[in-house]
Amino acid sequence: MADKMPAIMKTKPAYGAELVEVDVPKPGPGEVLIKVLATSICGTDLHIYEWNEWAQSRIKTPQIMGHEVAGEVIEVGPGVDTLEVGDYISAETHIVCGKCYACRHNRYHVCQNTKIFGVDMDGVFAEYAIVPAQNAWKNPKDMPPEYAALQEPLGNAVDTVLAGPIAGMSTLITGAGPLGLLGIAVAKASGAYPVIVSEPSEFRRELAKKVGADYVINPFEEDPVKAVMDITDGAGVEVFLEFSGAPKALEQGLAATTPGGRVSLLGLFPRDVTVDFNNLIIFKALEIHGITGRHLWETWYTVSSLIQSGRLNLDPVITHKYRGFEKFEEAFELMRAGKTGKVVFFPHKG
Numbered sequence: 427m428a429d430k431m432p433a434i435m436k437t438k439p440a441y442g443a444e445l446v447e448v449d450v451p452k453p454g455p456g457e458v459l460i461k462v463l464a465t466s467i468c469g470t471d472l473h474i475y476e477w478n479e480w481a482q483s484r485i486k487t488p489q490i491m492g493h494e495v496a497g498e499v500i501e502v503g504p505g506v507d508t509l510e511v512g513d514y515i516s517a518e519t520h521i522v523c524g525k526c527y528a529c530r531h532n533r534y535h536v537c538q539n540t541k542i543f544g545v546d547m548d549g550v551f552a553e554y555a556i557v558p559a560q561n562a563w564k565n566p567k568d569m570p571p572e573y574a575a576l577q578e579p580l581g582n583a584v585d586t587v588l589a590g591p592i593a594g595m596s597t598l599i600t601g602a603g604p605l606g607l608l609g610i611a612v613a614k615a616s617g618a619y620p621v622i623v624s625e626p627s628e629f630r631r632e633l634a635k636k637v638g639a640d641y642v643i644n645p646f647e648e649d650p651v652k653a654v655m656d657i658t659d660g661a662g663v664e665v666f667l668e669f670s671g672a673p674k675a676l677e678q679g680l681a682a683t684t685p686g687g688r689v690s691l692l693g694l695f696p697r698d699v700t701v702d703f704n705n706l707i708i709f710k711a712l713e714i715h716g717i718t719g720r721h722l723w724e725t726w727y728t729v730s731s732l733i734q735s736g737r738l739n740l741d742p743v744i745t746h747k748y749r750g751f752e753k754f755e756e757a758f759e760l761m762r763a764g765k766t767g768k769v770v771f772f773p774h775k776g
């Protein structure tokens with residue numbers, strides 16, 4: 427193995443990133459070194475690339491980007507007894523403290539001291555990467571690396587879709603970005619019907635159909651509430667899953683949900699939103715869930731089983747695959763323009 431490797435690094439506090447040569451890291455106590463087999467771009471990587479306000483407040487440069495990963499353990503650091511060389515792993519990106527009030531109630535997904543790799547420390551957009559052993563998830567050997575890397579965002583989608591009953595239930599999904607598309611795959615695999623998707627981008631509406639949406643709506647051209655009422659004979663949907671972060675989509679989704687229905691909110695809103703709580707939530711007795719991260723480790727078991735079941739239609743979601751990182755700028759710009767589903771890099775050319 428070479429001493430140096432290419433990595434996509436946020437080198438300075440400004441727009442963009444650079445492909446640089448860096449030393450292959452050594453695993454410290456409690457860590458393993460992995461050969462990165464596949465790594466995918468998350469919306470958070472895009473925010474870091476764009477250097478938005480959140481990134482400016484959180485990211486320390488220089489830092490290797492990326493956190494969605496599948497790889498093979500090639501070196502084990504001191505004190506690691508749960509992994510060995512040759513293990514095929516993915517990684518939970520939230521490094522939790524295990525000591526805070528939330529952790530001590532087994533609510534690791536809301537640990538108040540969470541650190542995230544690729545955000546608070548070097549990430550995985552490189553040929554090799556360090557993963558804390560406590561964050562490793564062992565994969566079955568026959569799981570394709572691109573699916574294995576997607577397990578982390580799939581976990582977000584699984585927690586959103588499966589926060590309540592879904593089989594046989596009418597479902598509205600707002601936003602068919604990469605996460606909404608994964609949400610459609612999970613909802614269909616779990617027996618939701620009909621799955622109605624509201625998404626303004628034609629490209630992404632087409633992807634939504636390929637993944638299995640039963641109806642797609644352009645909310646900029648037709649009223650999604652009326653469309654949902656027409657499809658559900660005036661009842662509204664049993665389940666509303668918000669994946670867009672658009673304030674208007676939240677209001678429309680609440681209005682389109684049947685009284686007593688379930689609402690799960692994953693999308694992050696760019697500002698405070700105003701909603702008619704009395705009429706859209708309280709008098710409708712809606713059940714509302716905020717969704718963040720993944721339950722450790724229940725969500726990972728569910729994600730892994732869903733993939734192994736063969737029932738998740740993931741291939742249409744993965745729209746772009748790159749060997750090596752040379753074309754990373756093209757990948758980021760396409761994603762910024764909304765012209766992708768999930769983008770996956772395979773860092774090694776051989």
Ligand SMILES: NC(=O)C1=CN([C@@H]2O[C@H](COP(=O)(O)OP(=O)(O)OC[C@H]3O[C@@H](n4cnc5c(N)ncnc54)[C@H](O)[C@@H]3O)[C@@H](O)[C@H]2O)C=CC1
Pocket residue numbers: 468469582600601602603604605606624625626627630645669670671672674675691692693694695717718719764
């Ligand atoms: N709660 C959590 O733990 C996490 C939340 N997120 C959030 O989840 C959301 C989805 O992530 P991505 O798919 O990566 O984002 P994305 O920005 O690629 O996708 C959002 C989609 O919503 C669509 N959209 C915009 N306005 C709309 C409207 N009025 N009605 C319906 N759709 C509309 C856009 O065209 C786009 O396709 C984002 O807000 C992201 O910040 C992401 C990761 C974790």
Ligand SMILES: CC(=O)[C@H](N)C(=O)O
Pocket residue numbers: 468469470471519542545578579582718719720
């Ligand atoms: C910060 C992230 O993007 C991460 N995927 C998460 O689930 O929190």
Ligand SMILES: [Zn+2]
Pocket residue numbers: 468469470471493
């Ligand atoms: Zn992410």
Ligand SMILES: [Zn+2]
Pocket residue numbers: 522523524525526527528529537538539540
């Ligand atoms: Zn904690």
